[in-house]
Every structure is written in C-alpha cells, then in structure tokens.
Amino acid sequence: MYFFWSLILSLVVINLFLTYFLVKQKREGTTLKHKLDLKSYEVLSFQEKNDLLGKKYQYQQIVVKESKNLALIKSPYYYGHLIKVINDVLNISHSYYFKYNPKDNVFKLKHLTGWSQKKYKNLTVNNNDNELAYLWQSDCNYLFIDNLKKDNKFKLSFPLEQDHLVSGIIFSVAHPDNQERIGILGFYSPRQDTFNEDEIDLIQNLIILLQLNISFLSENKTLYLLEQGINFNSHGIVIMDAQKIDYPIVYVNDYFLELTGYSHNAILGKNYLSFFNQKFQQYGLQNLQNAIALGQKTRIIVEKNRKNDGNYWGEINLHPIYNQGILTNFIIIEKDVTDQYHDQISFNIETGQSNLFEEKLQKINTISYDLNQDLSYNLRECLINACDILGMQIGVVMEVSEYRSFIASQYFSFSDTLFFDQDNSLINILSQEICYAKDTIYNGLSIHFNSLTENNFINNFTVTNYLATPIWINGAIYGTIHLFDTENNIHYLREQKYLLEAIAHNLGKVIIAEEKELEKEHIRIALEESQERLKGVLFSLEDVIWSIHPKTLQLIYINTAATILYECELSLFFQKRCFWLDLVHPEDKERVKDYYSKILNIAILDNDANSHDIEYRIISYNGEEKYVRDRAYLVFDNQNNLIRIDGIITDITKKYLTQKALKKSQQELQLIFELAPIGMMITNKKGIIQKTNNSLCKLLNYSALELIDKDEKILHHPDDVSTNYFFLQNILKNNQKQYTQERRYISKNGTVIHSIVDTTILRNSHGEILQLIQQIVDISEIKNMQEQILHNSMYDDLTGLANRFLLMDRLAQTLKRCHRNPSELCAILLVDIDNFKKVNDTIGHHIGDQLLATIGSKIASSVTEKDTVARISGDEFAILLEDLDSPNQAQKIAENIINICNTNYHLENNYIASSVSIGITLSSIGYKHAEEMIRDADLTMHEAKTMGKNCYQLFKPIMHTELVQKLKLESYLRQALENDELELFYQPIIDLKTDKIAGFEALIRWFNPELGFISPVTFIPIAEENGLIVSLGDWIFCTAARQAKVWQDKYPNLNLSIAINVSSKQLLESDFLAKIDRFLTEIEVNPNRLKLEITESVLMDNFHTAKYILDNIQARNLKISLDDFGTGYSSLSYLHTLPFNTLKIDRAFIEPINGKKPKNAIVEAIVSLAHNLSLDVVAEGIELPIQEEILKEIGCDYGQGYYYSKPMGASLADTFIEKWNQ
Structure with a gap:
C-alpha cells in the first residue's frame, strides 16, 4: 500500500514539474526540430544530439531522464549524482558541494571533484572573505566568475590548480520546504565559454528537480508514519471513494482484515454494504444507507458477516470527507461489540425490566430540586434518589478541575458517617478513569473496600456492582457520579446506564441553575463594590468632579475635592444656583460666561462637539488666587437631548507658576549661553550650526554671521573629520543622551586649537533628535603640557x-x-x-x-x-x-x-x-x-x-645559572642562622718556643641539609655582598666568646685565647663597639682571651674611622691581629700608627719553605719587623716539619696549620687540648 501511494505521488510531482518546464521552454521560443523517442536519443553521441536537436532540446531531455533517475537514488547520494551529471554533460573538471552549518557559521565540504580528496577531506571554510561568503551574503541565486585570475573581490576556497582553471559558477541550494539556504554547489572550467545562459538554466532546473524529489521523500515518510499509526489502531478503518457510484473500498487497515477475515484483494474495490448480514438489523443497515446517500455522518450497531467464522456485532461510525465543498470519501471506523451486545440482550431477557425502566425514568423526571438550598444539599438529594431508583447503597459525586478532583457529596444508606475522605485514592482513581473514558462505566468485579481504602468500617463491605458516569455541562465534564452495590441486588442492565445518565443530565441542569443564581449574586456584590470603589475614587481625587443641569446651570453633583480647591463648605455650592461662578476671578468671569453660552449653543446645533476646555483664574473663599483648567463634557440621552453637563476642574496653579518660572529660566539660560566663559554651539542633527556664543567666536576668530547655517565640519581639523563623523554616528546609534570627545579645531588664522567638547543631545517625545548643544573648552595649554610630560616620561632630561x-x-x-x-x-x-x-x-x-x-x-x-x-x-x-x-x-x-x-x-x-x-x-x-x-x-x-x-x-647562559645558584645560596644562607646549620671549628695555634697550645682560631663551617658542606670561600663573599656578614659576624663573636669562657673556666692555667675574624663591614658598623660591650657583659669572658683579626682592606678606604675603633677595642683589653699581612697594601705606617698586637703571615709565604728552598727572606723580614715594633708573629699554613723548624730558627712566635691539626669542633678541640698537654 505504501509503495502504491508513493508511486502515485512521485508521478504527480514529475508530471507537474515537466509541465512547468516545457511551458517555460515554450514561452522562451524553443522549438523541437525532430521527434525522437528517448531510447533512440540515448544511442546518439553528444555531437550528433547537438547537431540533430539543438542544445536546448538536448538539455530538456537530460532533465526528463534525471527526473526518473533521481526517484531511484537514496538521499545521501543526491548531490554527488547531480554533480556527476552536470560534470559529464558540460565537460566540467572541478566541482564541489558545501553544506552550511549555521551554528558555527561555516561551510563543510560534502562532495569534491577535481581537487585532491586526501588533501581537502573534512575541509571547513569560514563564511568570510571568499566566494562562498560573497554569494551567501547576497540576494542572488548564483554567482558567475568569468575570469578567476582577474577577479579579486574575494579569495577562492581552492587553488586554481596550476592556473589552468579560467571560469566558475556557484549556486545556492535551498531547502524545498522553508526555502532557507542550506548549501552551495560550485563548478569550475578551464574554458571561458562553459557557462552560458542555456548551461545556467540546465543547472538551475536540475537543482529544482532535486529539491522536488527531496520534498517528495519527506512527504512519503510522513505518509508512511501515518499508515503505521492506522495499522496499529485497535479499530477497523475503511476508506470509500465517494466520487464513484458504487462507493468502492480503496483502503482498509490491518485490524479490519483481522476482524472480518478477508484479504486485501477480496475487499478492495468492493462495496462496503456487501459485507453485512442481510437477514438481521435491517433498521440499522437502512440508517447507514441513508447517511451514505445524504453524505452525512451516523453511528449504528448492526450484525456483520465474517468470512470463515460466522457473524459479529459491530459498532460503526461513518464520517463523510469534503474537499472544498465536494464529497470525496467516506471514512468508516468499526468496533467489535459482540460481547457487550450479547450481555445486554441476555440480561434484558432474563429480568424483563422494560416496564420497570419506564417507571424509574418517570421517577427520575419527577425528582425536584430546591434552588433555595445550597448545591451540596441538592447533590445529596440526587444521590439518595439515584441509589433508591437503581438499587445501590453508596453514592459519590466528584467535582473535577484541570489540576485535581475532590468529593462534592456522598451518601451511605446504612449510616450518616462519611464513607470516603478527600484523600481517598480509590474514588480519585475512579473519577480520573471516568474523565478519561468520557462515558458511562460498569464494573462487575468484586472490590473489597478494606484493601483499597484507608477507612476502617464496622463491617466488611464487598462491592458487587459499580456504575459511574460523567456530569456534562456546556460540553465539558463538570464532575462524575459513582454508585456502588454492596448487596448484589442487581445485574448490569443497559437501562441502568441510561437511567444514571438521565440522573446526571438532570443534575447538570440543577448545577447550571445554581451557578446562574450564584453568578447573579456575584454580579450584585461586584456592582455594590464597584459603586463603593467609585465613591472612594471620587473622594480621593484631587480634581473637582462636577455635574450641572444644562438649562438652569444648577449644580447636580460635586465631589469633596471642591472644598480643598475653593476652600469652602460643599453645601454652599448647592445653596446658590451659580455659586461656583461667583468664585471666578473678576477679570475672567465674562470670558467664562461666554464659554458656557457657546457650549450650550453648540450643543443645540452640533451634538458631535461634546468636549470643551478652558483655563481661567478663581478666587478661593479665603481670597487666594488660583489657576484652574475646566473641561466640560456634554451628556445626551438616546434621543440626542442634552441631559447633563459633566466636568473636571484641575488645579494648575503649580503648573502655571512652573511654566512662568521656566520661561524666566529660559531667558536666564539664554543670557548664560551668551556670557559663558567657554565656547558654546548649537547644531541640528546634520551638523548645521544654528547658534554660537561670543566665547566660541573669540576662540576661533570668527564672527557669528560667518558660522550660522554653516556645516560645523569647516571648523574641524582635516585629519579628524571622518573620525568625528563616525564617532557621532556611533553615539546616535546607541541612543546616548550625552557624550564627551577630545577634538581639534582650526581657527580662522589657521591655529590648531585642542578642546574638550561636551555634547548634549536633545530629543522629542518620539526619540527624534532636535538639537545638539556643544560646550567647548580650550585645552591647548593642557595638551602642550601633556605632550611635554609624555616626552619627559620617555626621555632623560640630562x-x-x-x-x-x-x-x-x-x-x-x-x-x-x-x-x-x-x-x-x-x-x-x-x-x-x-x-x-x-x-x-x-x-x-x-x-x-x-x-x-x-x-x-x-x-x-x-x-x-x-x-x-x-x-x-x-x-x-x-x-x-x-x-x-x-x-x-x-x-x-x-x-x-x-x-x-x-x-x-x-x-x-x-x-x-x-x-x-x-x-x-x-x-x-x-x-x-x-x-x-x-x-x-x-x-x-x-x-x-x-x-x-x-x-x-x-x-653566556652559564652566567645566569651561576647567578641563580648564587641567589639560591644566599637564600639558604639567610635561613642557616635560624636553622642552626652553622658551626664554629677551631684550629690550634702553637707556641713555637714552648710547644704549648697558645690558643685557637675560630673558623666558621656550614652544612646545608640539601647542598651538603659549603666552603667559607663560597659563602663568605656572598655574605659580604648582601650584608649578612654583620649578623654572621655577631654570631661568630658570641659563639667564640662563649667557648673562650668555657675554656677559661676549664683550663684557667693554660691562658688559651681565641682569634675571631672581623669583616670590614662589621668593624665599621656604628654600633660595633656597643655590641662588643654588650656581648662581653652578657658572656662574662675575660677580654684578654679574645683576639680580633682584621684584614688590611678595612684600613685603605676608612683609615681614620678604623683607627678610632681599633683604639677603643684596645682600650677594652681585647687583642688585635692584622691578618694576611703582606698580601695587600701593607703600608708600614699602619703598623706604626695602629694598635696591633699580632701580625699573621699569610700561608702564601710559608708554602714555598720546603727542603729544596729552606728559607724565605720575606718571612724573616716580617718577623724582624714585627719584633722591632713589639708585635708577636703567627705563621699560617704550616704543613711540614721543615717549615716549623725554619720558623723556629728565625724566631717566629707562633705557628698554625695542618701540621698540628685540621680545624675541629669544640668537643674535639677539648680532646686535643687534653692530649697535647699530657
């Protein structure tokens, strides 16, 4: 069946298109030179076709052929097939199809010919600056490029393939349903004459054909889904052709075949009435025949034939189908109701209740309802009567709404106790079932209440019969009525259904009557409330509301606002006929009288002019002058007779005074505009100057007459004209009310004037621009200063x-x-x-x-x-x-x-x-x-x-690495003191004359947990650079002094001293001496046990300061040693002038002393010099016995070096002292 409809629709679409195409060609003057059938035509070569038929006819035949081919192609290959056809016919080498992606605003490649498939696979092209974007953003259907090399309006999406592509044409493709563009087809040729008018028509016609085919498939899909829905329906569906005399069947669904037992072939084309059992139900069959003859709808229940399985009873609904007033088809919906029919027949036969039914129906019709009672009373009366008539014991009326249902009334024949509560799930589910079915429901199954309700009953009640129906009001379900039988008194009768529906129908009438009465009451209450609100509104209004008689001018009504406006009692207005006229200002009274006379005359002559307005002054009862606006409205009856004049009087005193003040303000603003110390200019929205002030004319050296009605652009700097224009347009586009801009003007003498322009845009109530007011401040001096500041900020003054x-x-x-x-x-x-x-x-x-x-x-x-x-x-x-x-x-x-x-x-x-x-x-x-x-x-x-x-x-990069390492070491060094990573080692100094220990030199050592042992040679210079040497030196002094104190107490007779190195920065600190005093006091060590070692560098640049400090150190009984003597400047004047106790000979002079060179003249000279100056001498770096021997020979006092011991910790130094002295 689906194929049949698809084929029909396909042929119709193709025929319509061919008809349109051939008519179009005929209008263009195309004639067929020869008549050939398509088969003979296809045998000919392209040249033969061209010579024989002409190019246009050839293209027509291609379209005809493709109209058939496209019907056989699956949708994913449409565009590929179309491109192949066009490429073959027009001998095109390069082509593509791009599909547009609106979400990302890009084109995605879907088909490609001529260019590299591998290179351009999954290509995406932006909708910008290329031939695709150029066509997409225009209103054209296609874009023809006759010379690809010279046309430079845009970039091409693909290369010209070694420059052999010459011309090209691209077409936009639209969706056949909504005509929105979905993609672009492109064709490129190495020839310039490929794309002429005929070729363009061919491509466009093929694209139209493709769209029709896509639309056709979309419609086919919809038809297929509809047919599936019909086939899965649980009712038999038959469609008859009403245009033919015998009304043949043209369609049946699968369920109808299953219901009747016939096949498609046995039913299609037959008359529907031929499948009826002619022996029974002639009355129902006659109704169906009459409805078909009259083209009307009907519903009957009749007996019908099954092919192999006897008869069945069917409920038949006939629906005529009209198209533009013409009967075209009948649709029949058939339902098998055999079981229901037999049940009712047997029940009626067994009970013989027909007479009883009539009696009960009569009783229903005689039920009366008291409209003076509320609705709940009548609902309960309805339930009592319904249960009595139908032999039920329980009745419930449910009222339903869009969101929920609730119990409106209920009746229980055994008790006055409510049987159901509002949250009872059973009755709510049953009510929803009735609303869904929209019909009467009988349920003969037993329902045990205790298992389905939450109520606890005195006895167990088992429902043996259940009957329910909707209550319809104005075509909608108002509620539901439910009856329950707990005594199994009756069996279900169709008559019971009719009786309950009759009760529900009558109940609906009662509800409507109740609602009408309720609506009347609501209207009455609303009217009273409205009148009260009107009184309240009139009372609260500040305006005076009045009504007067048109002939006597006697006041009929006036609200309490008059007492405030006129400052008098309301009763005065009614005591005198024209009291209100007496309160009009004497100078305006005659004008007001004439005004009302004209109103009455106009009312007689022209009923249409029923609204009038006047402003005048009044003198209040207390003598205050006020301005009012009086609006009068003429009121006519149905015969156009003037019956009343109503009016509103508004106090406009404030408004009048405001307008007066505004006028004065405008005059003052005009004066301010003229005398303003800054330039001011008013232009229209086109920039034409309307007004200028004296300051602007003086600033620009123009007169006002030279500027009025001129375009303000003549004043702008030439380089800023376009910038200023676009700036203003952007401001206007964004509906800004005010903006500020820095602008350059050219004065009449050519001077460039820098200014700040503050512009205010004035608009009318519709948002249209009236004027632009510009305030112009000369900032030339500020600008020059800014330029100078900018220059100074970027250049060095010196x-x-x-x-x-x-x-x-x-x-x-x-x-x-x-x-x-x-x-x-x-x-x-x-x-x-x-x-x-x-x-x-x-x-x-x-x-x-x-x-x-x-x-x-x-x-x-x-x-x-x-x-x-x-x-x-x-x-x-x-x-x-x-x-x-x-x-x-x-x-x-x-x-x-x-x-x-x-x-x-x-x-x-x-x-x-x-x-x-x-x-x-x-x-x-x-x-x-x-x-x-x-x-x-x-x-x-x-x-x-x-x-x-x-x-x-x-x-070199290594420099930075070393610097980073140095910085890292500096960071660790700062933490070393806090983390207790530093330790003092002690190297013994031996008295060369007595071979006894004279003391030790304190040497700092650093062990970092991450870096390990770090030499003083590495970290001492870093401490010197960053200033840590001062804190480090203080720590060394205190630690060494404490150790000296320990040895002083432990070995009092050895007189051991400790030499402490002091840096130049530490020595020259302003508080150095104060810190020495504090340390000595805190530690309580004998100063003679400490010897401070300094280098010659501290003396070179700061001699006088150094001498002062060294003298004070000597005064505190601390000894001073000059370290590394002979390696620096070594001025003899230092030795003579400064208070040194000891000279230390650098190891560089000791090292050469060995077996080959046993003596060193410099060492002998230093020793001799020191002794002559009463200084003792310490030789550093002794590592060999020969060195000790020679130093003893030349009279050196002390020795120090690895020959005696390496530097060691305090505990090992203790051990060394004890062993050495044994």
Missing part, C-alpha cells in the same frame, strides 16, 4: 636620550617580532662608566653630569637611527640594536664604543680619563621578557668590570 621606560617598551615590541620570526636578531648593550663615582666624589656632581652627557652623545653617534640609546640609571646606558645580521655586528659596535669613550675629557679645566665596560646579550637565546634581557646584560657588564674594565663581555 642627556636627551630615551629613558628606561621607553627602552623597555621598544625592547618588548622587538622581542615579540623576534619571537614571531626567529631569523630576526636584536641585542642589548649595557654600558657602564668606569670609576664614575670617584668623579662625582672628587670633582663634583655637576662635572659628573657633563661627563654623562658627553659619553651619552658619543654612544648615540655610534649607532644608527633605528637603534635606541637610553640612559637607564645613574651612569648606565643601554643600547637596543635591531635587525642585526650576526652577533659579530653587536661586538664590533661594542668595540667601537669602548674605543671612542676611552679618552681624556676636558670639562671646566678638569682633565678626566674615563672608559666604559659593556655587557652584551642577544635575542637568539630566546628571551620572552625585556626585563630578562636587561638583567643578563647587567650581569655580563659586571663580569666585564671584574675582567679589568674598559672591555666588553658577551652573555
């Missing part, structure tokens, strides 16, 4: 070079370019002036500034204009070199700068020799941040300083 901020900005931009293009190379040269601090300290800062400016100028002259030279700190310059060819180029520039800066500078009669040190970093390392590159350049510059200055160094 040298005129870029500052650090500008350099970092340019460096950041350059690094971004290098990151995008790794082949680009840039460099930073960080230049520092050698010994610049000495120049400032010795000659003065003004000379230092001159030196900075001179060297800055020399550096700037050494690079190109595209490079950036900046002064980034006191005596540091940075050079950004861009677009370098190689690292060598940066090194050559550095060498040149060093050479030209290494000279004598003559500044104010001062000759200064100066040089520079340079650190170089290259972008090739991969810097992402400018700060990192400057950091490494600074690190490299300091490396150049350590290499002797006046040179350059190229950054």
Whole structure:
C-alpha cells in the first residue's frame, strides 16, 4: 500500500514539474526540430544530439531522464549524482558541494571533484572573505566568475590548480520546504565559454528537480508514519471513494482484515454494504444507507458477516470527507461489540425490566430540586434518589478541575458517617478513569473496600456492582457520579446506564441553575463594590468632579475635592444656583460666561462637539488666587437631548507658576549661553550650526554671521573629520543622551586649537533628535603640557636620550617580532662608566653630569637611527640594536664604543680619563621578557668590570645559572642562622718556643641539609655582598666568646685565647663597639682571651674611622691581629700608627719553605719587623716539619696549620687540648 501511494505521488510531482518546464521552454521560443523517442536519443553521441536537436532540446531531455533517475537514488547520494551529471554533460573538471552549518557559521565540504580528496577531506571554510561568503551574503541565486585570475573581490576556497582553471559558477541550494539556504554547489572550467545562459538554466532546473524529489521523500515518510499509526489502531478503518457510484473500498487497515477475515484483494474495490448480514438489523443497515446517500455522518450497531467464522456485532461510525465543498470519501471506523451486545440482550431477557425502566425514568423526571438550598444539599438529594431508583447503597459525586478532583457529596444508606475522605485514592482513581473514558462505566468485579481504602468500617463491605458516569455541562465534564452495590441486588442492565445518565443530565441542569443564581449574586456584590470603589475614587481625587443641569446651570453633583480647591463648605455650592461662578476671578468671569453660552449653543446645533476646555483664574473663599483648567463634557440621552453637563476642574496653579518660572529660566539660560566663559554651539542633527556664543567666536576668530547655517565640519581639523563623523554616528546609534570627545579645531588664522567638547543631545517625545548643544573648552595649554610630560616620561632630561621606560617598551615590541620570526636578531648593550663615582666624589656632581652627557652623545653617534640609546640609571646606558645580521655586528659596535669613550675629557679645566665596560646579550637565546634581557646584560657588564674594565663581555647562559645558584645560596644562607646549620671549628695555634697550645682560631663551617658542606670561600663573599656578614659576624663573636669562657673556666692555667675574624663591614658598623660591650657583659669572658683579626682592606678606604675603633677595642683589653699581612697594601705606617698586637703571615709565604728552598727572606723580614715594633708573629699554613723548624730558627712566635691539626669542633678541640698537654 505504501509503495502504491508513493508511486502515485512521485508521478504527480514529475508530471507537474515537466509541465512547468516545457511551458517555460515554450514561452522562451524553443522549438523541437525532430521527434525522437528517448531510447533512440540515448544511442546518439553528444555531437550528433547537438547537431540533430539543438542544445536546448538536448538539455530538456537530460532533465526528463534525471527526473526518473533521481526517484531511484537514496538521499545521501543526491548531490554527488547531480554533480556527476552536470560534470559529464558540460565537460566540467572541478566541482564541489558545501553544506552550511549555521551554528558555527561555516561551510563543510560534502562532495569534491577535481581537487585532491586526501588533501581537502573534512575541509571547513569560514563564511568570510571568499566566494562562498560573497554569494551567501547576497540576494542572488548564483554567482558567475568569468575570469578567476582577474577577479579579486574575494579569495577562492581552492587553488586554481596550476592556473589552468579560467571560469566558475556557484549556486545556492535551498531547502524545498522553508526555502532557507542550506548549501552551495560550485563548478569550475578551464574554458571561458562553459557557462552560458542555456548551461545556467540546465543547472538551475536540475537543482529544482532535486529539491522536488527531496520534498517528495519527506512527504512519503510522513505518509508512511501515518499508515503505521492506522495499522496499529485497535479499530477497523475503511476508506470509500465517494466520487464513484458504487462507493468502492480503496483502503482498509490491518485490524479490519483481522476482524472480518478477508484479504486485501477480496475487499478492495468492493462495496462496503456487501459485507453485512442481510437477514438481521435491517433498521440499522437502512440508517447507514441513508447517511451514505445524504453524505452525512451516523453511528449504528448492526450484525456483520465474517468470512470463515460466522457473524459479529459491530459498532460503526461513518464520517463523510469534503474537499472544498465536494464529497470525496467516506471514512468508516468499526468496533467489535459482540460481547457487550450479547450481555445486554441476555440480561434484558432474563429480568424483563422494560416496564420497570419506564417507571424509574418517570421517577427520575419527577425528582425536584430546591434552588433555595445550597448545591451540596441538592447533590445529596440526587444521590439518595439515584441509589433508591437503581438499587445501590453508596453514592459519590466528584467535582473535577484541570489540576485535581475532590468529593462534592456522598451518601451511605446504612449510616450518616462519611464513607470516603478527600484523600481517598480509590474514588480519585475512579473519577480520573471516568474523565478519561468520557462515558458511562460498569464494573462487575468484586472490590473489597478494606484493601483499597484507608477507612476502617464496622463491617466488611464487598462491592458487587459499580456504575459511574460523567456530569456534562456546556460540553465539558463538570464532575462524575459513582454508585456502588454492596448487596448484589442487581445485574448490569443497559437501562441502568441510561437511567444514571438521565440522573446526571438532570443534575447538570440543577448545577447550571445554581451557578446562574450564584453568578447573579456575584454580579450584585461586584456592582455594590464597584459603586463603593467609585465613591472612594471620587473622594480621593484631587480634581473637582462636577455635574450641572444644562438649562438652569444648577449644580447636580460635586465631589469633596471642591472644598480643598475653593476652600469652602460643599453645601454652599448647592445653596446658590451659580455659586461656583461667583468664585471666578473678576477679570475672567465674562470670558467664562461666554464659554458656557457657546457650549450650550453648540450643543443645540452640533451634538458631535461634546468636549470643551478652558483655563481661567478663581478666587478661593479665603481670597487666594488660583489657576484652574475646566473641561466640560456634554451628556445626551438616546434621543440626542442634552441631559447633563459633566466636568473636571484641575488645579494648575503649580503648573502655571512652573511654566512662568521656566520661561524666566529660559531667558536666564539664554543670557548664560551668551556670557559663558567657554565656547558654546548649537547644531541640528546634520551638523548645521544654528547658534554660537561670543566665547566660541573669540576662540576661533570668527564672527557669528560667518558660522550660522554653516556645516560645523569647516571648523574641524582635516585629519579628524571622518573620525568625528563616525564617532557621532556611533553615539546616535546607541541612543546616548550625552557624550564627551577630545577634538581639534582650526581657527580662522589657521591655529590648531585642542578642546574638550561636551555634547548634549536633545530629543522629542518620539526619540527624534532636535538639537545638539556643544560646550567647548580650550585645552591647548593642557595638551602642550601633556605632550611635554609624555616626552619627559620617555626621555632623560640630562642627556636627551630615551629613558628606561621607553627602552623597555621598544625592547618588548622587538622581542615579540623576534619571537614571531626567529631569523630576526636584536641585542642589548649595557654600558657602564668606569670609576664614575670617584668623579662625582672628587670633582663634583655637576662635572659628573657633563661627563654623562658627553659619553651619552658619543654612544648615540655610534649607532644608527633605528637603534635606541637610553640612559637607564645613574651612569648606565643601554643600547637596543635591531635587525642585526650576526652577533659579530653587536661586538664590533661594542668595540667601537669602548674605543671612542676611552679618552681624556676636558670639562671646566678638569682633565678626566674615563672608559666604559659593556655587557652584551642577544635575542637568539630566546628571551620572552625585556626585563630578562636587561638583567643578563647587567650581569655580563659586571663580569666585564671584574675582567679589568674598559672591555666588553658577551652573555653566556652559564652566567645566569651561576647567578641563580648564587641567589639560591644566599637564600639558604639567610635561613642557616635560624636553622642552626652553622658551626664554629677551631684550629690550634702553637707556641713555637714552648710547644704549648697558645690558643685557637675560630673558623666558621656550614652544612646545608640539601647542598651538603659549603666552603667559607663560597659563602663568605656572598655574605659580604648582601650584608649578612654583620649578623654572621655577631654570631661568630658570641659563639667564640662563649667557648673562650668555657675554656677559661676549664683550663684557667693554660691562658688559651681565641682569634675571631672581623669583616670590614662589621668593624665599621656604628654600633660595633656597643655590641662588643654588650656581648662581653652578657658572656662574662675575660677580654684578654679574645683576639680580633682584621684584614688590611678595612684600613685603605676608612683609615681614620678604623683607627678610632681599633683604639677603643684596645682600650677594652681585647687583642688585635692584622691578618694576611703582606698580601695587600701593607703600608708600614699602619703598623706604626695602629694598635696591633699580632701580625699573621699569610700561608702564601710559608708554602714555598720546603727542603729544596729552606728559607724565605720575606718571612724573616716580617718577623724582624714585627719584633722591632713589639708585635708577636703567627705563621699560617704550616704543613711540614721543615717549615716549623725554619720558623723556629728565625724566631717566629707562633705557628698554625695542618701540621698540628685540621680545624675541629669544640668537643674535639677539648680532646686535643687534653692530649697535647699530657
């Protein structure tokens, strides 16, 4: 059956399309030169077809052929088949189909010919800047590109395939149902004459044919689903053709075949009436025949034939189908009701209740209801009568609504106790069942109440019969009525159904009557409430509401608002006929009288003019003058006779005074506009100047006449005209009321004036622009100051070079370019002036500034204009070199700068020799941040300083690694004191004359849990740099002093001392002496047991300070030792002037003493010198017996070194003391 309908619809669609196509071709003047059948036509070659029939006819035949082919193709291959046909016919090499994805606004490739399938598989093209987007965003159906190489309106989605593709055409494809575009077909050719008018028509016709086929399949799918729904229906369905005389059957569903036992072939084409049992039910059959003849619907129950299994009783519903007033078909819905029919017949035969039925029906019709009682009373009376008539014991009426149902009334013949509560699930389910069925329901199954309800009953009640029906009111279910039999008094009769339905029908009438009475009562109450509200509204109104008689002008009504407006009692208005007229201002009284006379005359002549309005003044009862607006309304009866004049009087005193004040304000604003100290201008929405003030004319050097009615653009700076226009359009588009813009004007003499323009947009009530008011403030001076500030923020005042901020900005931009293009190379040269601090300290800062400016100028002259030279700190310059060819180029520039800066500078009669040190970093390392590159350049510059200055160094990544390690070590060192990671070791000092222990030198050791043992040579310089040496030195002093105190108490006779190293920073601290005093007091150690060791470096730059501190140390009975004597400056004047007790000879002088070279003259000289100055001598680094022997020979006092012992912890030192003294 589905195939039959599909075939019919397919042929209709194809015929309609071919008819349209051929008529179209005929209108265009196409004629057929020869008549060939399609089979003969297909044998010919393309050239033969073209010569024989002509190109247009050939294309027609292609469309005809494809109309058949497309019907046989599955939907996923539609576009592929269509593209193949067009490619073959038009000899096209390249084509595609893109489907549009509206969610992502992209085109997804679905079919491709000519280009590489592998390369462009799953290609997605954006809806922007290509031929697809160009067509999609236009209103055209296709886009023809006659020259792909020259047309540059957009980029092509695919390459031209080695430039041999010349022309192309793309078509938009629309959905056949809603005509929304869904994709694009494209065809490209190496020839320029491929796509002419005929070829374009061919492609368009094939696309239309494809859309029709898709639509046809969509309709077929719907038909298929409908047919499946009909087949699964539990009723037999028959369709007859009403256009034919014998009304043949054209369709039956599967259930009808199952019901009757016939096959499709046995039924289709037959008359429906031929399947009836002609022996019985002639009356019902006659009704059906009459309904068919009259084209009407009907419902009957008749006996019908089954093919192999006797007869059955069927309930038949006949429905005629009309199409535009013409009867086209009959639809029959048939239901098997054999069981129900037999039950009723047998019941009627057994009981013989027909007479009783008539009696009961009569009794129902005589039931009376008391409309004076409420609805619940009548509902209960209904249930009592229903149970009595039908022999039931329990009755319930349910009222239902859209959301729930509830018990309206219930009756129990054995008791007055309520049988069901509102939440009873059983009665609610039964009520829902009736509403769903919309018919009377009989349930003969036993229902045991105790298992289905929540109520507890005195006795067990078993329901033997149950009957229920809906209560219909105005075509809708109002509620349900339920009756229960607990005594098994009756069996179900069809008459009982009719009786209950009759009761429900009568009950519906009662409910309607009750609702009408209730509605009347509601209307009465609502009317009273409305009148009360009206009184309340009239009482609360501030306006005076009045009514007067049209002939006598006597006041009929006036509300209490009059007492406030007129400041008098309400009764006065009724005591005198025209009292209200007496309160009108004397100067307005005649005008008001004339006004009301005209109203009455107009009322006589023209009933349409029934509304009038006047404003005048009144004098209140207390003498106050007020302004009022009086509106009068003429009221006519049905015969157009004037019966009343109603009116409203509004106090407009405030409004009048406001308008008066507004007028005054407008005058003041006009004066302010003219005298404003800033420029002001009013234009219309097109920018035409309507008004200017004196300040603006003075600012721009124009007169007002020169500007009025001119376009304000003549005043704008030429470079800003388009910007200002688009800015204003954007403001207007967003419906802004006010905006501020910085703008440049050109005065009449050509001066550029910078200004801030504050514009207010005035609109009318419809949102239309009336005027633009502009307030113009001259900010030229501020602008110049800003430019100067901006310049100062980016350039150095002293040298005129870029500052650090500008350099970092340019460096950041350059690094971004290098990151995008790794082949680009840039460099930073960080230049520092050698010994610049000495120049400032010795000659003065003004000379230092001159030196900075001179060297800055020399550096700037050494690079190109595209490079950036900046002064980034006191005596540091940075050079950004861009677009370098190689690292060598940066090194050559550095060498040149060093050479030209290494000279004598003559500044104010001062000759200064100066040089520079340079650190170089290259972008090739991969810097992402400018700060990192400057950091490494600074690190490299300091490396150049350590290499002797006046040179350059190229950054190596290892430098940064070492710096990071150094910083990490510094961080650990800061924690070392807190974490108790530090320890003092002690190396013994031996008296070379007595071979006894004279004391120890305290040496610090550090063991980090993560890094292990760290040499003092590594961390002491770091402590010196970051200032930790002071805290470290304090800890060493206290720890050593406590150990000296321990040995002082433990070995009082040995007189052991401890030598403590003190750094120059620690010694020169302002509170150094105070801390020494505090430590000595707290620890209570004998100062003679402590010896402070200092190096010569502390004496070189701070001699006088050092001498003062050393004298005070000596005064506190602490001993002082000059450490590493002979390795530094070693001025003999120090020894003579400063209070030293001991000289320590550096190990560098002791090490050469060995068997081959037994003596050292320098050591002998130092010992001799020290003894002459009354100083004792300690020799460090003794490791060999020969060294000890020689030192004893030359008279050295003390020895220290690995020959005696390595440095050791305090406990081992104790052991060493005890063993040595044994």
